[in-house]
Amino acid sequence: MDEPTFRTIFEPFRIHSVEPLRMSTRAERRGYLRDAAFNLFQVRAEHVLVDLLTDSGTGAMSRDQWAAIQHGDESYAGSPSYYIFTDAVRELFPFEHVIPVHQGRAAEKILFSVIGGPGKVVPNNTHFDTTRANVEATGALAIDLPVVEGRDLSSQHPFKGNMDLAALEDLLARRAADVPCVFVTITNNSGGGQPVSLANLRGVRGICDRYGKPLFLDACRFAENAWFIREREEGQAEREVADIVRDMAALADGMTMSAKKDPMGNIGGWLAMNDDDLATACRNTLILTEGFPTYGGLAGRDLEALAQGLTEVVQHDYLRYRIRSTAYLGTALQERGIPVLSPFGGHAVYIDARALARHLDPLEYPGQAVAVALYETGGIRSCEIGTVMFGRQPDGTEAPASMDLVRLAIPRRTYTQSHIDYVIEVCEEVAANADALRGYRIVAEPKTLRHFTSSFEPRP
Structure with missing residues (x-):
């Protein structure tokens, strides 16, 4: 017999501890x-x-995340917790360089401090607030290029978070020399938490390749985006979410991450990329502002909790x-x-x-x-x-x-x-x-x- 379908939304967990709420008038x-x-x-x-x-950072950590905290090693350099963390990141996002930071805006600050500057232009499907601020703080211009359906609140387009490919092509045709990288935010938070399709990401990748531009993901809600791809995009319905995440990552040259979202942490994030020279410059900036490259402003216990969260979110x-x-x-x-x-x-x-x-x-x-x-x-x-x-x-x-x-x-x-x-x-x-x-x-x-x-x- 087929599995019955029920209307009730069943939480796949039990409540282990509670915190009180104070009623107010x-x-x-x-x-x-x-x-x-x-x-x-x-x-x-x-x-x-x-x-x-x-x-962001407001979710409840699991029993296994709290247990992972007890494994945290607080060595200043070379902590085992860092390697557990990077292995968990690379299981989904196989970038060569993984640089931990205390939260997503720190990754943005470091990256745009290195690649931004007056006269530069950074296109995105839609920048979120801290991303835009960190771009503009360097003197660069943040430009949003959402698809037209993304500005129509009533449109039922399944991927309203997509980037407008024609607009991106036009921008790069005119100002390619000014564009240090192209960004895609998944899911598109400022556009209503709307997902980006794999087909659209492939289209962005193709345009970036024609103009020789790196593609970065602002990927803090990557698992939710992958689930929408599984639910809405043709040919994806039977796939594992983790495999869809790997497909998204394979289309990019790097990423910023606030691990306070889908990675289930109360704090944390990372900056990842494949470019060796860019990674060196970013690590040098990290040491000035965040900490040593194997902890990046986080305690070892936080790194271990994030590693566990990455297994749970998919x-x-x-x-x-x-x-x-x-x-x-x-x-x-x-x-x-x-x-x-x-x-x-x-x-x-x-x-x-x-x-x-x-x-x-x-x-x-x-x-x-x-x-x-x-x-x-x-x-x-x-x-x-x-x-x-x-x-x-x-x-x-x-x-x-x-x-x-x-x-x-x-x-x-x-x-x-x-x-x-x-x-x-x-x-x-x-x-x-x-x-x-x-x-x-x-x-x-x-x-x-x-x-x-x-x-x-x-x-x-």
Whole structure:
């Protein structure tokens, strides 16, 4: 008999330990918002009920990861933990040089410090915030080249994270001398957590080869991307996720990684590549900023936990649960008439704040308005991905972002279905009163990555 199919989303794990959540009132949360200058990054974590700000470093480590921590060797140089870590990385990403760092933005900082600079241009399907900031900090220009479907929130294209191949060809035809490398982000976080197909990666590889340009992956959600390839791309349905990951890696010359995402760590990352000279320059920069090349700003115990996490994240039972549980939230919001980006990504559901709060101009920050309302109404912390995050231009002016989204990023193996059901109810309450949402303005901001530390106030 065939295996029966059930509607229930079954978590492929049991809960081993718990941490308490402190319930708060709406009046208390209003006070916390004022204290935080209406910036959810500044709200204290103990004042949050369901924290969907990010899936970065916020997941629950497994029993075997905690056991691996006990094996950590803290030798300054040549720790056995480093070799266990690099072997685990190369099992999926067989690059010649693997350089550990404390998190993904450190890998970006090191790489772009070496290959960036004034007059350089770095194309990407869509840069995320720290990637863009690290490119631009060197004086280089970060250019996004998503496919047209990626800017259409209602398009059902299965790979809305793809790069626009014609646009990449055009850019390289005009400015190849200025392009040190081409980047592809998998999954495309700023574009709604949307996947990139193997066919598109092969197309990017072919263009890079014609112009002699290296291809790098920003691969922090590589396993989720591989699962979508398995589910949606012709000829991939029966394959092992780990083999699809190896195919993606084989198309690239290097990668940056925040291991706080799919590798299941609470901290960590790496920079990997095949180019010997580039690796030497990057290691020299690493020693200045992160630490010795065999620990790179991490403890040996962290390296061992990441090695174990890399074996767990490609397991099909886990990925099936992960993608289905994200879709559960997205489908429920959609059924309640709340505008969301679809198809749903792997790590998050993105509310279309511009459509939900139609009365607000993009420069009144509708994403910020919706995110603040979710926290005030139900203690849910989310993340604006829109004009606050991306509206400031390199010349200091401001323009609306292509989309104003609110990301509900789901930490790995952390929340139960009842938590998500509560999130659905809070979203429904906010949507019912969306016409009354007030816009926001920034009263103080830094020069870069302003969404992290800016101060806001409600508009009259």
